[in-house]
Amino acid sequence: xxxxxxxxxxxxxxxxxxxxxxxxxxxxxxxxxxxxxxxxxxxxxxxxxxxxxxxxxxxxxxxxxxxxxxxxxxxxxxxx
Amino acid sequence: xxxxxxxxxxxxxxxxxxxxxxxxxxxxxxxxxxxxxxxxxxxxxxxxxxxxxxxxxxxxxxxxxxxxxxxxxxxxxxxxxxxxxxxxxxxxxxxxxxxxxxxxxxxxxxxxxxxxxxxxxxxxxxxxxxxxxxxxxxxxxxxxxxxxxxxxxxxxxxxxxxxxxxxxxxxxxxxxxxxxxxxxxxxxxxxxxxxxxxxxxxxxxxxxxxxxxxxxxxxxxxxxxxxxxxxxxxxxxxxxxxxxxxxxxxxxxxxxxxx
Amino acid sequence: xxxxxxxxxxxxxxxxxxxxxxxxxxxxxxxxxxxxxxxxxxxxxxxxxxxxxxxxxxxxxxxxxxxxxxxxxxxxxxxxxxxxxxxxxxxxxxxxxxxxxxxxxxxxxxxxxxxxxxxxxxxxxxxxxxxxxxxxxxxxxxxxxxxxxxxxxxxxxxxxxxxxxxxxxxxxxxxxxxxxxxxxxxxxxxxxxxxxxxxxxxxxxxxxxxxxxxxxxxxxxxxxxxxxxxxxxxxxxxxxxxxxxxxxxxxxxxxxxxxxxxxxxxxxxxxxxxxxxxxxxxxxxxxxxxxxxxxxxxxxxxxxxxxxxxxxxxxxxxxxxxxxxxxxxxxxxxxxxxxxxxxxxxxxxxxxxxxxxxxxxxxxxxxxxxxxxxx
Numbered sequence: 001x002x003x004x005x006x007x008x009x010x011x012x013x014x015x016x017x018x019x020x021x022x023x024x025x026x027x028x029x030x031x032x033x034x035x036x037x038x039x040x041x042x043x044x045x046x047x048x049x050x051x052x053x054x055x056x057x058x059x060x061x062x063x064x065x066x067x068x069x070x071x072x073x074x075x076x077x078x079x080x
Numbered sequence: 081x082x083x084x085x086x087x088x089x090x091x092x093x094x095x096x097x098x099x100x101x102x103x104x105x106x107x108x109x110x111x112x113x114x115x116x117x118x119x120x121x122x123x124x125x126x127x128x129x130x131x132x133x134x135x136x137x138x139x140x141x142x143x144x145x146x147x148x149x150x151x152x153x154x155x156x157x158x159x160x161x162x163x164x165x166x167x168x169x170x171x172x173x174x175x176x177x178x179x180x181x182x183x184x185x186x187x188x189x190x191x192x193x194x195x196x197x198x199x200x201x202x203x204x205x206x207x208x209x210x211x212x213x214x215x216x217x218x219x220x221x222x223x224x225x226x227x228x229x230x231x232x233x234x235x236x237x238x239x240x241x242x243x244x245x246x247x248x249x250x251x252x253x254x255x256x257x258x259x260x261x262x263x264x265x266x267x268x269x270x271x272x273x274x275x276x277x278x279x280x281x282x283x284x285x286x287x288x289x290x291x292x293x294x295x296x297x298x299x300x301x302x303x304x305x306x307x308x309x310x311x312x313x314x315x316x317x318x319x320x321x322x323x324x325x326x327x328x329x330x331x332x333x334x335x336x337x338x339x
Numbered sequence: 340x341x342x343x344x345x346x347x348x349x350x351x352x353x354x355x356x357x358x359x360x361x362x363x364x365x366x367x368x369x370x371x372x373x374x375x376x377x378x379x380x381x382x383x384x385x386x387x388x389x390x391x392x393x394x395x396x397x398x399x400x401x402x403x404x405x406x407x408x409x410x411x412x413x414x415x416x417x418x419x420x421x422x423x424x425x426x427x428x429x430x431x432x433x434x435x436x437x438x439x440x441x442x443x444x445x446x447x448x449x450x451x452x453x454x455x456x457x458x459x460x461x462x463x464x465x466x467x468x469x470x471x472x473x474x475x476x477x478x479x480x481x482x483x484x485x486x487x488x489x490x491x492x493x494x495x496x497x498x499x500x501x502x503x504x505x506x507x508x509x510x511x512x513x514x515x516x517x518x519x520x521x522x523x524x525x526x527x528x529x530x531x532x533x534x535x536x537x538x539x540x541x542x543x544x545x546x547x548x549x550x551x552x553x554x555x556x557x558x559x560x561x562x563x564x565x566x567x568x569x570x571x572x573x574x575x576x577x578x579x580x581x582x583x584x585x586x587x588x589x590x591x592x593x594x595x596x597x598x599x600x601x602x603x604x605x606x607x608x609x610x611x612x613x614x615x616x617x618x619x620x621x622x623x624x625x626x627x628x629x630x631x632x633x634x635x636x637x638x639x640x641x642x643x644x645x646x647x648x649x650x651x652x653x654x655x656x657x658x659x660x661x662x663x664x665x666x667x668x669x670x671x672x673x674x675x676x677x678x679x680x681x682x683x684x685x686x687x688x689x690x691x692x693x694x695x696x697x698x699x700x701x702x703x704x705x706x707x708x709x710x711x712x713x714x
Contacts, residue, residue, distance in 0.1 A: 005091065012100070017108035017301075017308040023268055039102060058092035059268040062112030062308075063103060064119075068091035099543075129539040132408070135547075144545040150535035152407045153547035155430050158400035161392065165404025166535070168388035169362045169412065173537050191400070194393035 005053020005070040009044045013065035016041035020057035020066060026050045029057060095119040097128050099148045108308020110265040110298040111139060114207060115146050117275045118178070121282055122149065131174040132166055134159040136188075138180040139213040139300075147178075157188025160195035163202045174285055176203040182212045185221040185245050192251070199256025199290035203281045206247060209298040210319060217303030221245045224322050229303070244322055248295045252328035259284040259292035260329040266297065266315035270325075279339045280330075289331055297323055342517040347507065348373035348415075350482045350518055351441055354489035355413055356381055359524045360439075362388040362412035364401035366420060369453040370509035371443035374415035395420040399427030399440075406436040407546045409534025411493050415441035417509075418459050419450065421467075428502060429468030432563070433548025436533075437496035440474075441489070441505045443512035446671025454671025455508035457593060460648035463504050464621045471560045473567040474502035475574065476621040480597040482516035488619065490521060495574060499566055500533075506621070508644065510594045510673060576619040577628060581607055585614025587686055588632050590653055591642035592618045594673060599642045602679035611687045621649070629656035638691050639663040642679055644672070647699050654698075662691035665698035667706070678709075 007029070014037055021029045021044065030047040037043050044057075044066070053070030097119025105111045122128045128149055135143040137156035144151030154162040159177035167175040184192050184206050195202065211229055212218040218231040222244045226235040252260040259281050263274040274296055281292035297319050299311035306314060345353075352374045355363070363382050365375040375391065382389035388405065392398035398414050405412035416424060421442045431438050444459045446452040461467075464476050475495050479485040485507060492503040530536045535544050550556035580600055582588070591599040596617035606613045616632060618625050633639070638661055641650045647665045657663055666682045668674045 010094070012102055013094075015107035019108055019308050019312070022309045022312075041107065053089075053091045055092045056268045059271050060113070062105065062108060062110055062116075064094040064098055064112065064116045067093045069088040070091050072086045072089055130537040132535045132537060134404070141549065144547065148538075148543055150538045150543050151545040151547075152404065152535055153434075153545070153549055154403075155400060155426055158396070158403075158427070161397040161400035162404035162407075164390060164392075164397075165362060165364060165388075165401035165406075165412070166408045167404075168390060168401070169405045169410040170408045170536065173408075190393050191397050194397065198390070 003052050003070055005051045005068065007046060007051060007057060007069070008067045010065045010067070011037040011043055013063040014041060014043040015039070015063055016043060017062060019060045019062065020044050023056050023060040025054065025056060026052060095123045097123045097148050099146055101145055103146050104142060105139065106302045108299065108301045108311065109139070111207060113265045113271060114205060114274070114296050114298065115143065117271070117278050118205060119147060120275060121278045125279070125282060125286070127174050127282065130172070131176065132170070134163045134166070134175065134177040136177065136179040136183040138183050140178055140180060140207065141214065143178050157183050157186070158191055159183065159188065160191040160200065160202065160204065164195055164200050167200065167202050171201070174282065176205060176282070178205045179207065180213070181208045181210065181220045181222040185247050192247070193254070196251045196254040196257050196291045196293070199258070201285055201288055201290055203285045204293040205278065206293055206295040207298045208295055208323065209300040210244070211300050211303050213300050213303055217300070222323070224318060246323060248293070248328045251293055254291070256291050257293070257329050258290040258331040259334050261327045262295040262297070262323060262325050264297040264315055264320060264325055266299070266312040276339050280334055280337060283337055283339065284331065284334050287333065289333065342519045344515050345482055345518045346373065346515050347482050347485055347512045348443065349377050350520070351415070351485045351489050351505070351507070352377040352381065353520060354486040355439070355493070356385065357521055357523045358490045358493040359411045359526050360387070360413050360493065361410040361526060362402070362405035363414065364390045364392050364398040364405070364412070365414050365416065366392050366395045366398050368417045368420040370445055370512050371415050371417040371441065373512070374441065374443070395423035396426065399424035402438050403427050403431050403434070403436070406431060406438045407434065407535050409530035409536060411497070413439035413441065415443065417443045418445050418447050418456070421459065421462070425468040428474070429470055429472065430548045432468070432472035432474065432502055433470060433559070434546050435500045436546065437500050439489070439492045439496055439503050439505065441507070444506060444508045452671045453509065455510040455594060455644065455673055456671050457508055457595060457644040459506065460621065460643070460645055463506050472563055473570070473622060474504050475499070475570060475623070476504045476506060477576070478506050478593040478619060478621050479511065480593050480617060482511065482514065483518040484619070485511060486518055486520060499570060501566065506593070508594050571623040574620060575623045575625050575627070577625040578617045578619060580615040582614035582616070582632070584612050585635070586637045587611065587613040587640060587683060588636040589613065589615045589640050589642055589679070589683070590618070590629065590649070591615070592621060592649060595642045595644050598674055598676050599679050601676035602683060605676065605680050606683045611683060613683055624652055626656045629653060630658070633657045633660045636661060638686060640682055640686060641665045641698070642674065643667045644674070645669065650698060659694050662694050662696045663698050664691060664696070665702045667702065
């Protein structure tokens with residue numbers, strides 16, 4: 001099972017420049033054409049499952065708009 | 081067997097070193113990346129509350145609004161002189177300038193050369209995007225031969241307008257320089273290398289080892305008249321051949337450093 | 340304290356040190372160079388900052404940086420060097436940080452010469468750099484005054500967060516006179532709350548002269564103007580001599596004022612009712628005292644080492660009430676006391692009556708004759 005991750009894009013900062021889209025190694029980001037940020041941009045969003053939380057989108061993002069999360073590995077707890 | 085879920089791991093979040101302000105930079109402009117890297121490095125080194133930045137004139141004139149440290153705003157090209165004044169009376173502070181190519185390599189040539197010559201214990205982040213952004217895309221001292229700008233509409237003619245100036249190569253010849261490198265912001269792997277370089281530049285200053293400068297090849301999608309992604313490709317295909325990446329001067333003590 | 344024989348430039352420099360100057364940034368230029376030389380040994384000896392900059396442009400921007408860092412700081416230069424500093428001075432004014440400039444004026448325009456002059460009056464007093472701002476300008480006339488007013492310059496710079504210019508000419512920079520040096524002041528340990536010191540435990544401070552919204556710039560310009568009005572109310576300094584019954588009043592600053600005093604003393608010995616007003620602050624200008632004197636006197640004689648730059652301000656104060664005459668030497672020529680004495684005699688024998696007299700045109704004829712005669 002690949003690691004499961006996700007991103008949150010902050011509307012205050014995102015300018016829809018698409019650099020995260022071009023950088024994403026698993027091609028799971030697109031612009032959200034259904035809405036605009038307060039500054040009038042279509043912000044980036046996850047378009048499908050498959051994000052691994054690798055953080056490359058955050059590295060290329062010129063506006064530090066992306067927070068990247070990864071689901072922790074499930075810890076096995078011995079049953080009593 | 082039961083599973084226990086814990087809180088999600090935050091892989092990346094906006095650094096404290098950046099203010100919570102929407103920047104005026106155009107979409108896709110890599111100024112934002114270099115700002116972020118500086119903020120991350122200062123956060124990681126625990127220097128944010130000791131740092132005084134010196135903003136230039138140019139697109140990054142408002143750098144002081146975005147970086148969460150004390151800041152002053154210099155006259156065009158004079159940031160290294162202003163930084164000198166600050167550092168000499170407050171040697172306990174970390175002082176850095178943030179300068180574009182017009183600021184540093186044209187109008188501020190004297191100030192940058194002499195700051196390096198004196199071995200001034202400051203750090204310089206030099207943004208080279210081969211164009212004047214703020215004034216609307218005029219030829220810069222770093223504009224590539226043949227590159228079209230609003231003041232070289234048929235492309236920079238080296239017969240008339242000379243050749244791009246390679247600041248890192250020049251500054252590496254100064255005895256007062258301890259760390260002079262060129263990096264690029266056109267790709268995530270290169271951005272990571274840029275961050276390491278910025279870290280080493282500040283480490284140079286922390287150790288009192290004299291002048292440090294990181295030249296960052298950057299983009300200007302708006303004035304290059306390309307998309308942000310095409311701009312990154314232009315850096316790779318056209319700028320790097322003229323401005324090769326590399327370490328031009330690294331003090332042995334800094335070379336040893338693992339960051 | 341006892342008096343010692345001190346050279347003008349050295350005395351100015353030591354006074355700055357004793358006033359608590361923690362950063363000196365300069366560039367060599369005659370006739371102010373001894374200032375820089377003195378600081379090059381004195382400042383490091385005290386553990387304070389000294390940089391011989393690559394240019395006056397860099398020097399003033401180093402001052403700008405040190406001023407933003409909340410330290411007492413200064414530069415010293417001479418006319419062509421000060422012209423180069425105008426950019427930085429305007430930024431310092433716009434950022435409202437305190438800084439002191441000593442200008443040891445020489446003959447100009449252009450490269451001019453290295454002889455004493457007062458030709459920078461307009462540049463110094465009327466701003467010089469771009470934009471609306473009002474530096475305080477102090478013009479000492481002796482080594483002792485240079486010391487005293489350099490100390491004051493730092494205090495006023497801090498008090499109003501403004502530029503203060505101490506302007507002397509090459510005579511005062513180069514002369515040796517007995518003078519008394521005040522004791523060394525203690526350096527404050529706390530930085531002012533507006534200074535950049537690193538945002539430790541507080542919100543970051545940004546110091547800038549940029550107000551991109553014109554309405555913000557307007558508010559800033561208004562604040563600077565109100566500061567100007569406050570300074571005009573509080574900080575006027577001048578000296579006057581033999582004014583009680585003076586019918587002819589000489590007005591001159593710096594060296595011209597000092598030389599005029601010798602002429603006035605001689606004229607008094609001859610029984611001529613002549614007095615002297617010597618403005619010490621050129622901004623704020625002693626308009627009020629000059630206007631008052633115009634009520635009492637029959638005529639004024641303005642003496643300067645320029646083409647009559649302060650003359651314009653005097654005429655504003657006099658408002659055409661009495662005739663104002665002018666005597667100036669130009670281009671680095673210092674007038675002798677007997678030249679001024681003969682002007683006093685001329686006025687005493689043929690008192691001018693026309694309050695609308697064109698002082699400058701009249702004087703040009705006399706000066707041309709004098710230059711011809713001396714050749």
